[in-house]
Amino acid sequence: MKTRVLTVSMLTGGLLLSAAACGGDGKSGDGASSAPAGGGAPTSSAAMADKPFGSGCSTVPDSGKGSFSGMAQDPVATAASNNPVLSTLVTAVKKAGLVDTLNSAQNLTVFAPTNDAFAKIPKKTLNKVLADKKTLSSILTYHVVGQKVPPSGLTSGSFKTLQGGMVHTSGSGESYKVNDANVVCGDVQTANATVYIIDSVLMPKK
Numbered sequence: 001m002k003t004r005v006l007t008v009s010m011l012t013g014g015l016l017l018s019a020a021a022c023g024g025d026g027k028s029g030d031g032a033s034s035a036p037a038g039g040g041a042p043t044s045s046a047a048m049a050d051k052p053f054g055s056g057c058s059t060v061p062d063s064g065k066g067s068f069s070g071m072a073q074d075p076v077a078t079a080a081s082n083n084p085v086l087s088t089l090v091t092a093v094k095k096a097g098l099v100d101t102l103n104s105a106q107n108l109t110v111f112a113p114t115n116d117a118f119a120k121i122p123k124k125t126l127n128k129v130l131a132d133k134k135t136l137s138s139i140l141t142y143h144v145v146g147q148k149v150p151p152s153g154l155t156s157g158s159f160k161t162l163q164g165g166m167v168h169t170s171g172s173g174e175s176y177k178v179n180d181a182n183v184v185c186g187d188v189q190t191a192n193a194t195v196y197i198i199d200s201v202l203m204p205k206k
Contacts, residue, residue, distance in 0.1 A: 051068070051187075052068055052185055052187050052188045052189075053174040053185070053186050053187060054183060054184050054185040054197070056085075056114065056184025056185035056197055056199070057184075057188075059114075059185075060083060060085060060185065060188075061083070061084070064082070065079075066082040066083040066084060068189075070082060071188060071189070071195075072189045072190060072191065073191060074190060074191055075102070075103035075104070075190060075192045076103065076108060076110055076190040076191075076192055076193035076195065077093055077098070077099045077102040077103045078099075078103060079190040079191070079195075080110075080112060080195075085114050085115060085197065086112055086113075086114065086115070086197070087115055088113075088118040088119075089112055089114075089118070091130070092118075092130060092136060092139075092140060093140060095133065095136060096133055096136045096137040096140050098141070102144070103192070105146070105192060105193075106192050107146070107147055107148045107192065107193075108144055108145065108146060108147075108148065108193035108194070109145040109148055109149040109159070109193065109195075109196070110143060110144050110145075110193050110195045110196070111143045111144075111167065111178050111183075111196050111198050111202060112143065112195050112196065112197050112198065113143070113181070113197075113199075113200065113201045113202070114184065114197060114198070114199060116199065117181070117198060117199050117200050117201050118201060120200060120201070121201060138163050138204060139201070139202075139203065139204065141161060141162040141163040142161045142162075142163035142165055142167070142202055142203070142204040143161070143202055144161055144162045144163075145159045145160070145161055145162070145167070146160075146162060147159075148193070148194045149194060150187070150194070151176070151186055151187050153169075154169040154170070154178075154183070154186075154196075155169075155170070155171065155172055155176075156169070156170055157169045157170075161204075163204050165204040165205060167179055167202060171183070176196070178196065178198055178202065179202055181198040181199055181200035181201075181202060182198060182199045182200070183196045183197070183198055184198065184199050185197040
């Protein structure tokens with residue numbers, strides 16, 4: 001009963017995010033986002049209490065819907081739309097028609113490029129991609145994995161994306177890479193996804 005109370009509290013209010021220290025293995029946070037996985041209440045509640053990590057987390061608002069606690073209450077596309085750091089990504093998701101897809105799916109991991117990540121792409125090229133729904137959808141779904149991956153799972157991993165290609169992760173502690181992109185703010189929770197904010201746009205192989 002205690003585990004259920006803690007889990008509901010996290011998903012609806014995000015209250016535990018701001019109450020505990022950074023780090024943790026993140027594995028039981030994965031299980032706590034859906035049905036209890038039988039790992040026991042102490043491990044689950046401890047992992048769910050972990051705060052997001054990384055230097056880029058300082059750019060996330062301290063309060064309101066775009067804050068960590070605010071994002072924890074909404075499905076991932078809606079949560080991202082309230083975060084000013086991810087406004088270009090949100091524009092791309094809307095143009096690709098993926099808002100409902102991302103909001104309705106469960107247990108996702110999303111590698112979310114910042115506005116600065118999109119700014120690395122030449123403007124002419126970016127505009128061309130934004131105007132090509134098929135190409136844009138392929139790129140965006142390459143940033144989404146159909147399972148929740150805790151930070152410990154990024155140490156040395158390969159994950160199939162919704163696009164069909166593979167992303168490869170590496171690192172430890174609070175320093176991780178996804179392909180060639182750096183995680184600048186990791187383990188951000190939304191109602192249906194774990195988000196890792198990254199500093200470059202991932203490009204699937206043709």
